[in-house]
Amino acid sequence: KFNRVSTKIGSSMKSVGEVMAIGRNFEEAFQKALRMVDENVNGFDPYVKEVNENELKEPTDKRMFVLAAALKNNYTVEKLYELTKIDRWFLEKLKNIVDYYKTLEGITSGSISYDILKCAKQIGFSDKQI
Structure with a gap:
């Protein structure tokens, strides 16, 4: 075809x-x-795109990365719901990923504990992301 x-x-x-x-x-x-x-x-990466509220309003193939950037920049789930109309359940799940992304960024290289690594793997972070 x-x-x-x-x-x-x-x-x-x-x-x-x-x-x-x-x-x-x-x-x-x-x-x-x-x-x-x-x-x-590599995954739900908040550094792929910049925050742009116009891009949040329009569904595109890159909107998920604008969402990641917005969550990294402390946009609330409620604010994102108003802009995107994406169900709050999904927004909360995406926020979980970005919150853990921030946790991983705060760890010095080579000092990751078993519990943090286990949790990162459970929410889908690849070895490359970690």
């Missing part, structure tokens, strides 16, 4: 831009899905 698209179907559905990711919770599955969509993406 499409000349330049691989006929092999994997976890990345190339023709429609869908991915399937399995995790024990939303945060883990979401971060895995982001890594499947684009090999240059």
Whole structure:
């Protein structure tokens, strides 16, 4: 049907831009899905895009990274709901990822404890992110 698209179907559905990711919770599955969509993406990274309220209002393929940046810049779930109309449940889950991202940033290199590493892995952080 499409000349330049691989006929092999994997976890990345190339023709429609869908991915399937399995995790024990939303945060883990979401971060895995982001890594499947684009090999240059490491997960829900707040440094990929800058905060831009106009980009938050319009659904685009990069809005999730603007959301990450907004959460990193202490936007509240309520403020993001007003801008995006994304259900608060999802926004809370995304906030969990960014909050833990901040926790990981505060750790000096090489001093990560077992408990912090375990929690990071449980919410979908890859080895590269950690």
